[in-house]
Amino acid sequence: MNVGASDRNYSGGEDPADAAVSRIAAAIGEPARARMLCSLMDGRARTSTELAIIGEVSPSTASIHLGRLKAERLVKVLVQGKHRYYSLEGPGVARVLEGLNVLAGGRHPPFAPTTPTRLRAARTCYDHIAGVIGVKLHDRLWKLGWLANPAKGANDYDLTRRGESGLAALDADVAALRALRRRFAYACLDWSERRPHIGGALGAALLAIALRRKWVTQDLDSRALEITRLGWGELQRLFGIQNLSQS
Numbered sequence: 001m002n003v004g005a006s007d008r009n010y011s012g013g014e015d016p017a018d019a020a021v022s023r024i025a026a027a028i029g030e031p032a033r034a035r036m037l038c039s040l041m042d043g044r045a046r047t048s049t050e051l052a053i054i055g056e057v058s059p060s061t062a063s064i065h066l067g068r069l070k071a072e073r074l075v076k077v078l079v080q081g082k083h084r085y086y087s088l089e090g091p092g093v094a095r096v097l098e099g100l101n102v103l104a105g106g107r108h109p110p111f112a113p114t115t116p117t118r119l120r121a122a123r124t125c126y127d128h129i130a131g132v133i134g135v136k137l138h139d140r141l142w143k144l145g146w147l148a149n150p151a152k153g154a155n156d157y158d159l160t161r162r163g164e165s166g167l168a169a170l171d172a173d174v175a176a177l178r179a180l181r182r183r184f185a186y187a188c189l190d191w192s193e194r195r196p197h198i199g200g201a202l203g204a205a206l207l208a209i210a211l212r213r214k215w216v217t218q219d220l221d222s223r224a225l226e227i228t229r230l231g232w233g234e235l236q237r238l239f240g241i242q243n244l245s246q247s
Contacts, residue, residue, distance in 0.1 A: 027072045028100070032057045033065045037074060037088070041097055044194030045078060045085035078155065080189050120192045121244055122216065122225040128188065128203025129210065132244060133227065133235075135193045137206065140239040147185070157185035157198070166238075167202075170209050177201045 028034055032055035039046065039054045046054070052062035066086060069075045074093050078085045088094050122133040129137060141147050146163030150156065159167065164174050178184055180201045188199030198206065210216045215231030218224075227235070235241040 024072050024074070027068055027074060028097075030065070032061070033069055036062075036065065036086075037069065037093075037097055038101065040075065040086065040088045041094055041101075043087070043094075045087040045189055046194065047083055047085060051086060078187075078189055085189055085194070118224045118226075119222070122227055123223040124207065124218070124225060125188060125190070125197065125199070125223075126204075127207060128197065128199050129207050129216075129225065130188075130190050130197050131192060131225075133225075133241070134197030135190055135195050136241050137235075137239060138187075138195075138197045140241055141198070144239065155187040155196075156183065157187065157200075157202070159185070159202070167205070170213075172205050172209060177205055 028037060036051045036055045039051065048062050048066055049059060051066065052059045055062055055065065057065065066075065066077075070077060073089050075086050076089050078087070088097075120131055122129065122131045124130060125134070128134070141163065144162070144166075145160055146166055148158045148160050148163075150158050159174065167174055178201075183200040185198055185200040185202035187196035188203065189195070190197045197203070207216075210225075210231065211218065213230075213234065214228055215234055216225045216227050219226070232243045236243070
């Protein structure tokens with residue numbers, strides 16, 4: 001008995017949900033695509049060149065694979081300058097991959113940045129704070145309810161009322177920041193951490209506050225920032241960010 005044919009006759013045709021499950025399973029199941037997806041489970045974005053190496057395929061083949069994964073809404077792409085960075089579409093995809101890895105008993109090596117330690121810890125990116133501290137500040141401002149995402153899925157941010165109050169308490173003129181002829185705030189992908197820090201006028205204001213209040217000092221001959229003892233105390237008090245040497 002042909003069970004597949006019988007089921008189709010009984011249901012009056014192929015169930016769209018079943019077809020979608022089959023497509024997604026096939027997209028995940030191809031070995032190169034599976035390696036690419038699993039490498040993105042750490043929440044960090046990667047370029048197509050990096051994913052080609054991880055998938056053990058040529059760059060052109062990687063582009064085809066990534067197109068398939070994007071079509072099935074398993075990955076999303078962020079264009080920043082000349083680069084295109086890929087990350088998982090969302091936590092739902094990560095949960096599915098985690099479940100598959102548990103069943104398969106697989107483990108994957110963690111992301112290992114090669115950025116020099118001082119630059120990785122804290123540095124400037126144009127005129128905002130980048131590195132581990134920049135990413136941590138981004139995450140904490142979200143957790144504290146300072147930031148909002150006006151258009152779901154977009155990279156632009158806004159301040160909530162709580163965020164406006166918090167920034168005003170640090171002597172920042174929020175109205176003046178909004179009046180500047182530049183993006184107010186957005187997710188700027190950090191090149192060492194491959195996760196976002198805060199860019200735009202808001203990011204510049206946060207760096208200006210940190211410099212003015214002597215939370216950080218800036219190298220004269222590099223982009224490295226050094227967080228002062230006072231700075232660590234204020235980052236902990238205001239945002240709950242621990243000293244990197246103690247975390």
